[in-house]
Amino acid sequence: MEIIKNHKFLYIISSLAIGIYFQGLQLYFYLTGLINFKPQWLTAFYMISLLIITFYGLFILKDNRKKLFNLGFLEICYLLFYILVLIDYRYFITKNYDIPDFMIIYFTVYSFSLFISRALFFRQIKIIFYSTNILTFVTSILLLHQLLSGSASFTADGVRLVAGSTNNPINTGYLGAYCCTTSLIIFFTNKLKISGKIYSFLACITGFYITILAGTRSAFIFCGISIFFILLASIWSKIFFLHQNMKIIYQNNLINIFLIILFGITLIFFTLSSSITDSLWGTNNLWIQNLSDQFSRLSTISSIFFGDEYTKLDDSASGRVILYKNAISIFIQNPIFGGGVYSAGYVHNAFLQSASELGMLGLLTFSIPFFYLGLLCIKNFWRINLSSEFYYKNSDYWSINLFCVILFVQATCQWSFHGDPYRSYIPLCSIGLLMSYFKLPALKNTRTKLKNKL
Secondary structure, eight states: OHHHHHSHHHHHHHHHHHHHHHHOHHHHHHHHHHTTOOOHHHHHHHHHHHHHHHHHHHHHSHHHHHHHTOOOHHHHHHHHHHHHHHHHHHHHTTSOOOOOTTHHHHHHHHHHHHHHHTTOOHHHHHHHHHHHHHHHHHHHHHHHHHHHHTOOEEETTTTEEESTTOOOHHHHHHHHHHHHHHHHHHHTOTTOOHHHHHHHHHHHHHHHHHHHHHTOHHHHHHHHHHHHHHHHHHHHHHHHTTTTOHHHHHHHHHHHHHHHHHHHHHHHHHHHOHHHHHHHHOSSOHHHHHHHHHHHHHHHHHHHHHTOOGGGSOHHHHHHHHHHHHHHHHHHHSTTTOSOTTTTOOOSOHHHHHHHHHHHHHHHHHHHHHHHHHHHHHHHIIIIITOSOHHHHTSHHHHHHHHHHHHHHHHHHHHHHTOOSSSOHHHHHHHHHHHHHHTSHHHHOTTSOOOOOO
């Protein structure tokens, strides 16, 4: 592409900037926590600056600029949703609803990240994939170092790991899960050297430990579902193409099997060995405590969906049930226009919140683009990662397509259990990245064979 030759620096910088915005906030909180300096204006400056750098780079690059201002059906839906929120916010600002401070600023900035992240090309998405993996691995290593040195920060009675002074174990859990799953994709990427296998193996373990220590059950679910898709794609390619090149696949299998066994032994050894854990982290083994807590808290999710006794739920889950019922009640009372922004409070489910506060109009403009992208993820997972053509396994599309699948899983988990439609920056940015990927010329025509130019 001509833009790469003429503006290579801007091409890379814009990709790195949106990648740092996407997965760099926990590292920012870690660093500001070290010096005990975290003013709100600095965080806003940090995030807005990264978006401005990205926008400037994409605007200068001719092909990116065309994609930036080319609005389709999905973009129009989100634009309508944004307008609905603005109109509703202006009308209901006089009501007694508990609207978070600077809510409209958050929503505008995060929506802007969706707008600019949908203007990327394949090589830029690839840069984001690898750079964010390294970024989350570095952050995970630093958090583990704090844990081992006794200076780590915890919340929820001292059992849930957080980054710096954020007091938010949810984002820390998702950081670890993201590191674990993206590293696993890299691990199973074909033609990867042994050094890359070792790096991705270590990063996968580190991210998995951070997920456990953060004690966020939805991040654990995100990690588990993503690992299932990654293993399914990898096992399928190994079995189906076994006859294609027996020697190379046999050698790769030996390396993969060896590292997987080593991974399992390491997990068991560090998690269950009381002598090691006692000497490193004291008599209260956080590995065991949080892992046990993860599974016990996961069982409460089945209680919500399968109708167990309300009193059997833990405080977090029972609180969510109350919020869900309240949101549904508001939606039933105002099915067309909803009860207004934050009339349902913080629902911990973006879909229920958009329905209860903005009615059917808000629910449709918010949900239709998102689940349409989910259908495209499933379609392309079948087409590329479970392909009958050996070509795809050897291309970067195999890795990046899996990356897009876990982006959708991550956004789904965050919006289903935590985020609201207005102040969740990771899901909105993920949607923009998915739009960029599925608008690539090679993916628009199902008969066009993907070209591995990288």
